[in-house]
Amino acid sequence: METNTNSTNTISNSKQLAQQTVFSILFTISFTHFLNDMLQAVVPAVYPIIKDKFHLSFTDIGLITLTYQLTASILQPFIGFYTDKKPRPYSLAIGMTFTLLGLIAVSVASSFLNILLAVSLIGIGSSIFHPESSRVAHLASGGKRGLAQSIFQLGGNAGSAVGPLLAAIIVVPYGQFYIIWFSIAAIIGIVILSGIAKWYQEHLNLRALNKSAATEEIHHSLSKQKVIFSLGILLVLIFSKYFYMASMTSYYTFYLIDKFNLTVQQSQVYLFAFLGAVAAGTLFGGPLGDRFGRKYIIWISILGVAPFTLLLPYANLFWTGILSVIIGLIISSAFSAILVYATELVPGKVGLIAGLFFGLAFGMGGLGSAILGKIADATTIEYVFKICAFLPLIGVLTGLLPNIEGKKKTVKN
Template identity: 60%
Template sequence: MTSGTAIPPALPASREGTRYRVLGAISFSHFLNDMIQSLILAIYPMLKGEFALSFAQVGLITLTYQFTASLLQPLVGLYTDRHPKPYSLVFGMGATLSGLVVLSLAPSFGVVLLAAALVGTGSSVFHPESSRIARLASGGRPGLAQSIFQVGGNGGSAVGPLLAAAIVMPHGQGAIAWFALAALVAIIVLWQVGAWYQRQHLASGARARRKAAPMASPVSSRVVALGIGVLLVLIFSKYFYLASLTSYYTFYLITRFHLSAQAAQVYLFVFLFAVAAGTLLGGPIGDRIGRRQVIWLSILGVAPFTLVLPHVDLMWTGILTFVIGLILASAFPAILVFAQDLMPGKLGAVSGLFFGFAFGMGGIGAAVLGALADQRGIEFVYHLCAWLPLLGVLAVLLPDVGHEPRRLRAAAS
């Protein structure tokens, strides 16, 4: 079975072509969703000073948000595979909006954790369902569709620190409430996406499913288990390392190079911009040359740069983190579509599993690395994490499920 046959029959994407307006709407909503998330990460220095937090407590904020999303995403994906909910995205963004308001008013560390849990709940609904819609609107180009969807999120992650530096840091915690307007805009957009999903998926879905043959994996169940296991190890490598940068990069720059918090956030923006660019490239390249090759190169290929990073000056730190973000981020669209091709017909469950596991690894990584930074110092964290991308060598164990460009073009014709 080719990767094109993994597209659910509820939407005849190959005949209708790639729905760029739908992908654009989902990507824009992802931009707003992840901008809000990165805003929280970017104000960690302010929260640390406001509530006299240790690094371990800073990591606990990330763990609360990521762990909530990690636990719920697979469950949401599994449920919506069986019972599609076109307007569930609106509910998820409503939870994110509530989290922002709570965070802006939080009088204590415990309430900050509650706000993080609400934002995590919103993400748990948003990511698996949005990924499903991106696949349905792909027109037989799933790698491109996932990249368009995910580049919005990474773009939002890049912009968040700049907005934090310009708005929240000068005006204080209460200014966070202004970003509830972004969540409100996302709710309006997602309502329109939900209407499209209902028309295209639910109206014709039951009839199409009755006519379609059951979708089976192109490989045996044993090979599927091995492939999924390898992909999850690679997700661990990628997101544990990324946790060191997304949660603690500003502290690293402040500690080692004596930058101000606002100057450090500019460097964080540069890194997150590179992540966005890498995400956009990863999917289309995977459609063209094969997803195994992209996964192999993006995880293992970044290792030389991570190993050098702790030993260079400020200028090279900025350059290397840009290169690391660009290469490492190209993996996730390829990993997600590869997993969807291994388990066709279970888009929600697979998307929820991988987004949830990624969130979980990011959260656990932030908590573990924060505790380690308290004990051994923030620079030690970067020396240790530099070795994680070497796990990318395991990509050699991934099965061949037919990602050759010719077959992809045939599937989309």
């Protein structure tokens, strides 16, 4: 009798896990995403210091970003594919450990090659962190996947915004070695992620005991070819978004310094305003996608930002600041909607999809930074912003995506 009672309780607990949104876990994993992306944002934020100290060209700056982004992107789909089959909760803390080692290496790097090796460690840390942390957000969503992904993304984008501001306060006035102070945040992240790993493991154990726990999945009747085509469209949209984002995150400070004669610290404030708007906009994309349909949010987010990107290169300093905030608010809502839409196209492959799309986002950012750096050296930094302004027009391809929302069925895990 007692065994039957325990079994009933286990099934009840497992069903509650599948159907209940665990906000404590969502906000905790979002905070670690904040720490992770804040630490990643430190290196681009001190590019002006590194450029002067090591006498680098814009092409060299682009190669630093490319090295980081490639290590952060290539591994992610493979890690996601592996952990879909064999989840590794404690890999979250291991990923943050790589980031810690990379930060220490950057702070003491004495050559361009040392910097490349150091940022590759940070990239590896990111490639381990994102697929598994996305799965944690998915498991804690209780079916509200857009909301969960937005909360998770909010942390990352807020970290990306705060990183340059803290770098302007801590690193810019005192020099490269002061990057080492950010190691404290990495250590805090390791401790918190170790705690999340315990919840994650308990969750997996309960689901293993009751494999019939019901969850809501999107059901669609699309052919395999249509799914692949739709994923291809989403990947092209990611290219559009993150190529443009590369121009802002890597070269916005240089643009402001060159065109408006701002100081490094003044330019960092404008970058913080843009990245802060990106963080704020992220919070709306997922819930609005849950309510109105992800396809429409993707459309508005990417194509809808085009008028503002086209105006930006011709604006004065005041309107440059205003337009960059508007651009950040609009363009940032796309990623949560794209990622959840993709997981609904390919149900049950959260790690693989998260790894693929996070990986492509980082890869496009790195490739974009390298290409745009080369263009900046050959022309001007202002010319780079004029040509990037047309990238959001690619958002018109959103119209080719099928409508898959609104048709749900209960499936067994």
